[in-house]
Amino acid sequence: MTKSLFDKIWDSHCVDTNENGTSLLYIDRHVVHEVTSAQAFEGLRAANRGPWRKGSILATPDHQVPTTQRNQGIAAISDGLARLQVKTLDENCNEHDILQFDLDDIRQGIVHVVGPEQGATLPGMTLVCGDSHTSTHGAFAALAQGIGTSEVEHVLATQCLIQKKPLSMRITVDGKLPSGSTAKDLILYIIGQVGMAGANGYVIEYAGTAIRELSMEGRMTVCNMSIEMGARAGFIGFDKTTESYLSGRPFAPRAALQQQALEHWLTLHSDKGASFDKEYIFNSDDITPHVTWGTSPEHVLPITGSVPTPSNLDETQRNQHERALEYMGLSAGMPLIGIPIDRVFVGSCTNGRIEDIRAVAALLDGKTIASTIKEAIVVPGSGLVKAQAEQEGLHEIILSAGFEWRHPGCSMCNAMNPDRLEAGERCASTSNRNFEGRQGTGGRTHLVSPVMAAAAAVSGHLTDARTLDQEE
Amino acid sequence: MEKFIRHSGRVIPMNRANVDTDAIMPKQYLKCISRYGYGDWVFDSWRYLDPGDVDTPISQRRINPEFELNKPIYSSASVLLAQNNFGCGSSREHAVWGLRDYGIKVIIAPGFPDIFLNNCFANGLLPVRLEQQDVNRLFDLAESDHGLSITIDLDSQDLEFESQKINFKIDENSRQSLIKGYDSIEATLQQSKKIETFERRYFNQYSWLEVDLK
Numbered sequence: 267m268t269k270s271l272f273d274k275i276w277d278s279h280c281v282d283t284n285e286n287g288t289s290l291l292y293i294d295r296h297v298v299h300e301v302t303s304a305q306a307f308e309g310l311r312a313a314n315r316g317p318w319r320k321g322s323i324l325a326t327p328d329h330q331v332p333t334t335q336r337n338q339g340i341a342a343i344s345d346g347l348a349r350l351q352v353k354t355l356d357e358n359c360n361e362h363d364i365l366q367f368d369l370d371d372i373r374q375g376i377v378h379v380v381g382p383e384q385g386a387t388l389p390g391m392t393l394v395c396g397d398s399h400t401s402t403h404g405a406f407a408a409l410a411q412g413i414g415t416s417e418v419e420h421v422l423a424t425q426c427l428i429q430k431k432p433l434s435m436r437i438t439v440d441g442k443l444p445s446g447s448t449a450k451d452l453i454l455y456i457i458g459q460v461g462m463a464g465a466n467g468y469v470i471e472y473a474g475t476a477i478r479e480l481s482m483e484g485r486m487t488v489c490n491m492s493i494e495m496g497a498r499a500g501f502i503g504f505d506k507t508t509e510s511y512l513s514g515r516p517f518a519p520r521a522a523l524q525q526q527a528l529e530h531w532l533t534l535h536s537d538k539g540a541s542f543d544k545e546y547i548f549n550s551d552d553i554t555p556h557v558t559w560g561t562s563p564e565h566v567l568p569i570t571g572s573v574p575t576p577s578n579l580d581e582t583q584r585n586q587h588e589r590a591l592e593y594m595g596l597s598a599g600m601p602l603i604g605i606p607i608d609r610v611f612v613g614s615c616t617n618g619r620i621e622d623i624r625a626v627a628a629l630l631d632g633k634t635i636a637s638t639i640k641e642a643i644v645v646p647g648s649g650l651v652k653a654q655a656e657q658e659g660l661h662e663i664i665l666s667a668g669f670e671w672r673h674p675g676c677s678m679c680n681a682m683n684p685d686r687l688e689a690g691e692r693c694a695s696t697s698n699r700n701f702e703g704r705q706g707t708g709g710r711t712h713l714v715s716p717v718m719a720a721a722a723a724v725s726g727h728l729t730d731a732r733t734l735d736q737e738e
Numbered sequence: 739m740e741k742f743i744r745h746s747g748r749v750i751p752m753n754r755a756n757v758d759t760d761a762i763m764p765k766q767y768l769k770c771i772s773r774y775g776y777g778d779w780v781f782d783s784w785r786y787l788d789p790g791d792v793d794t795p796i797s798q799r800r801i802n803p804e805f806e807l808n809k810p811i812y813s814s815a816s817v818l819l820a821q822n823n824f825g826c827g828s829s830r831e832h833a834v835w836g837l838r839d840y841g842i843k844v845i846i847a848p849g850f851p852d853i854f855l856n857n858c859f860a861n862g863l864l865p866v867r868l869e870q871q872d873v874n875r876l877f878d879l880a881e882s883d884h885g886l887s888i889t890i891d892l893d894s895q896d897l898e899f900e901s902q903k904i905n906f907k908i909d910e911n912s913r914q915s916l917i918k919g920y921d922s923i924e925a926t927l928q929q930s931k932k933i934e935t936f937e938r939r940y941f942n943q944y945s946w947l948e949v950d951l952k
């Protein structure tokens with residue numbers, strides 16, 4: 267029988283399906299962070315239950331951790347409630363003997379950077395985390411889903427998720443990405459085409475030569491933003507790139523187990539002729555560097571474009587469009603190049619990996635950021651990413667360009683720690699959401715790739731990284 | 739969980755699409771470690787004119803009179819009418835806790851994202867998906883001077899208002915769990931044997947996955 271990758275993973279994890287068509291789906295890996303887990307552990311305690319399989323869980327604090335002064339551990343968290351939450355995670359992990367990379371551990375970082383980096387995310391797995399960007403792990407041919415806190419508790423207690431099988435979508439991008447375009451531009455472009463609600467009810471398989479040619483880091487960037495179209499998950503079939511990334515990772519199988527695993531992993535792709543409920547095919551030539559102009563990731567355009575005019579939209583869309591322009595302090599028709607930037611943020615589970623930092627350092631080499639930039643920060647996705655970058659000397663280039671070099675965490679992606687925008691400030695950000703207030707109340711976000719963020723820092727305004735050297 | 743069979747209430751029209759969970763429950767309130775007490779903060783940055791945090795006394799906040807929830811005609815309404823993709827973005831269940839604690843029982847929209855749907859069901863809130871034209875019809879009534887009251891019957895899956903009826907469908911499993919108000923963990927644990935049998939077979943086949951993280 268021809269099966270899609272999704273069918274294969276789903277079928278192998280189905281414990282049971284009831285008369286309503288709802289399944290119990292077995293979960294291999296549970297990734298946990300401080301913000302969405304406290305109430306779940308509390309629920310377990312109240313019902314006198316324990317985790318079903320504690321060895322399946324990996325925890326690390328990330329959302330509220332400070333990116334400066336990390337030598338003081340939890341005490342360095344200035345906000346009392348945030349400190350309590352990180353401490354609560356620590357206590358819950360200790361109580362249940364769950365593996366946690368705490369604040370002092372070099373392996374600490376953003377959950378979606380840490381899991382893959384450790385080889386805790388493996389092909390064919392089902393993986394959940396109380397975080398919508400869990401789709402990141404799908405880059406490894408895994409079914410990785412974000413869940414709410416009640417579901418976190420359910421998975422802790424039963425190792426299963428109650429779920430009706432979602433619909434499947436395949437997005438194929440063939441050809442070669444134009445020079446100067448990155449995985450971030452690819453996914454921003456796709457979101458612009460599919461729309462913010464376009465994948466509600468679906469899981470997405472990304473396919474085609476442009477996807478195949480991406481590194482694992484690039485694939486994670488793409489899968490990461492699947493949720494920005496409403497998708498339950500996003501994934502990419504297993505291949506040599508996946509295999510070599512995993513080889514030698516601490517939790518990846520070794521020796522005889524590795525051979526067994528590999529045999530299975532090699533089956534983790536959609537069979538020829540597999541069917542999908544919906545298909546999109548895009549041409550890679552259209553994927554030039556992109557930037558968002560509004561307050562939804564679907565408000566996205568090539569950097570060479572202008573802020574759109576809302577004339578040919580229906581009333582609800584027009585209202586939303588006008589609200590977005592007002593919030594962003596922009597007017598229709600303005601060219602995107604030249605919009606002045608106050609702060610620059612490089613980091614997050616979308617673009618906080620080593621390849622992203624290399625790209626930023628390559629662009630910044632020998633340059634300095636514009637004097638009008640109030641603050642530009644690079645926040646590595648994990649302690650190990652940071653160490654790797656330092657070993658390569660990237661932090662020196664970044665520091666001498668005028669950026670700050672921070673400790674790992676979610677940081678200004680969602681501004682739950684002290685890194686945030688002030689009202690009215692405008693940021694070129696490598697993160698994944700440009701919602702109102704996402705990076706700080708009243709803050710304005712333009713989503714871009716790491717090179718485009720670095721270029722904006724150098725110019726002091728949104729600009730096309732490909733032609734940066736021609737700017738005077 | 740409280741059972742949901744039938745509910746009647748006033749409708750608050752919120753004529754915006756893609757309302758995200760960052761807007762429903764801003765980040766500063768995600769620091770709390772309880773499941774309750776989020777009602778005063780739902781839609782915080784739209785609802786108040788000044789910024790707030792967990793310890794800002796609500797009595798000192800400046801109310802935004804323009805915001806839907808604050809209009810006297812909609813006070814004590816319990817049915818939220820929204821446009822497509824309500825609840826998109828972050829998986830934070832705090833958004834649903836906020837709506838629930840504010841007193842919302844039913845949310846009607848042309849569509850919802852999956853994580854938000856699950857979070858609603860887990861907390862006894864009923865998300866109702868209707869065709870865009872029906873949603874538009876309800877908006878016209880709810881935004882009129884006299885407003886709109888509505889009855890939602892989960893048994894017959896009908897919306898009743900002003901001697902009209904619209905039938906809706908929700909996933910049968912979710913409907914059952916709302917009607918019975920049961921604890922889904924308890925229900926799953928009753929299938930422990932099945933899960934254990936599955937695990938034995940599964941780990942026999944995929945032995946590398948049985949290895950504990952340490």
Ligand code: SF4
Binds near residue numbers: 376614
């Ligand atoms: S980096 Fe941003 S999107 Fe990713 S987990 Fe952290 S807060 Fe969420």
